[in-house]
Amino acid sequence: MSIEPGSLHLSNVSFAVGERLLVRDISLDVAPGEMIGLLGPNGAGKSSLLRTIYRTNRPSSGTVLVNGRNVWQQSASWAARHVGAVLQDMPADFPLTVRDVVAMGRSAHKKLLEGDSAHDRALIEAALELLQLVPLHGRLFRTLSGGERQRVLVARALVQQPAVLVLDEPTNHLDIHHQLQLLRFVQSLGITVIAALHDLNLAAMFCDRLCLLHHGEMEALGTPEEVLTTDNLARVFRVEATLTRNPRTNSVWVMPA
Numbered sequence: 001m002s003i004e005p006g007s008l009h010l011s012n013v014s015f016a017v018g019e020r021l022l023v024r025d026i027s028l029d030v031a032p033g034e035m036i037g038l039l040g041p042n043g044a045g046k047s048s049l050l051r052t053i054y055r056t057n058r059p060s061s062g063t064v065l066v067n068g069r070n071v072w073q074q075s076a077s078w079a080a081r082h083v084g085a086v087l088q089d090m091p092a093d094f095p096l097t098v099r100d101v102v103a104m105g106r107s108a109h110k111k112l113l114e115g116d117s118a119h120d121r122a123l124i125e126a127a128l129e130l131l132q133l134v135p136l137h138g139r140l141f142r143t144l145s146g147g148e149r150q151r152v153l154v155a156r157a158l159v160q161q162p163a164v165l166v167l168d169e170p171t172n173h174l175d176i177h178h179q180l181q182l183l184r185f186v187q188s189l190g191i192t193v194i195a196a197l198h199d200l201n202l203a204a205m206f207c208d209r210l211c212l213l214h215h216g217e218m219e220a221l222g223t224p225e226e227v228l229t230t231d232n233l234a235r236v237f238r239v240e241a242t243l244t245r246n247p248r249t250n251s252v253w254v255m256p257a
């Protein structure tokens with residue numbers, strides 16, 4: 001499956017609820033094919049920021065451009081065709097099969113009630129295959145484990161063929177094998193990704209750059225080496241940590257004490 005990677009430019013994005021500013025003045029340029037990890041402690045504003053990209057939180061100020069277009073000035077269906085999102089804890093209380101859920105990813109590319117074309121079917125089959133969902137394709141989505149559901153939701157996002165893929169804690173329900181498998185897989189696609197991640201070591205292994213949020217503000221942006229410093233970890237996460245390297249991948253490895 002090939003997906004044309006797009007660009008993402010956030011410029012001075014803020015998001016407020018009432019008087020409270022949850023995201024403050026975030027600017028970030030993501031190049032086509034880049035994978036950005038969004039880090040920060042609980043409540044730092046990661047999900048709030050990601051929602052401004054997939055058109056759920058309208059920024060109070062600033063702009064979000066995908067492929068040079070302001071997503072908030074495009075139609076909802078334009079946004080659905082260009083921005084894919086995999087979120088934590090999606091509702092599952094509906095009688096749809098795995099294949100139905102994956103096929104829903106094509107809906108933004110079609111007119112209301114239009115059936116699946118040969119192209120749609122080929123994309124759906126390819127996504128089921130890639131995420132090892134063929135044996136599960138007829139199962140009801142609500143009967144799947146958390147990890148299986150997460151794979152289905154990634155497959156659904158991929159058939160959208162999004163210019164930018166937003167992942168909000170995509171490895172939340174996954175065991176370590178499936179965490180690695182999912183991130184390796186997403187990385188191998190060469191698509192543009194912005195992902196909120198809690199595991200600092202996985203973020204360092206898979207992301208080109210990391211963006212560290214604290215109280216809604218950007219505290220650091222750069223390579224994993226630049227962002228995962230003992231100072232940043234102490235200040236933002238309130239942990240004392242020793243930094244080393246993963247001997248196999250050579251990526252930064254954080255050892256909290």
Ligand SMILES: Nc1ncnc2c1ncn2[C@@H]1O[C@H](COP(=O)(O)OP(=O)(O)OP(=O)(O)O)[C@@H](O)[C@H]1O
Nearest residue numbers: 017020022040041042043044045046047048049196
């Ligand atoms: N709609 C809302 N109304 C009021 N406060 C909100 C709203 N959405 C989020 N918040 C608050 O904004 C802050 C940031 O929340 P957000 O979910 O963006 O953080 P996060 O970095 O994704 O956290 P976590 O790692 O725990 O998922 C939190 O204090 C949260 O309670």
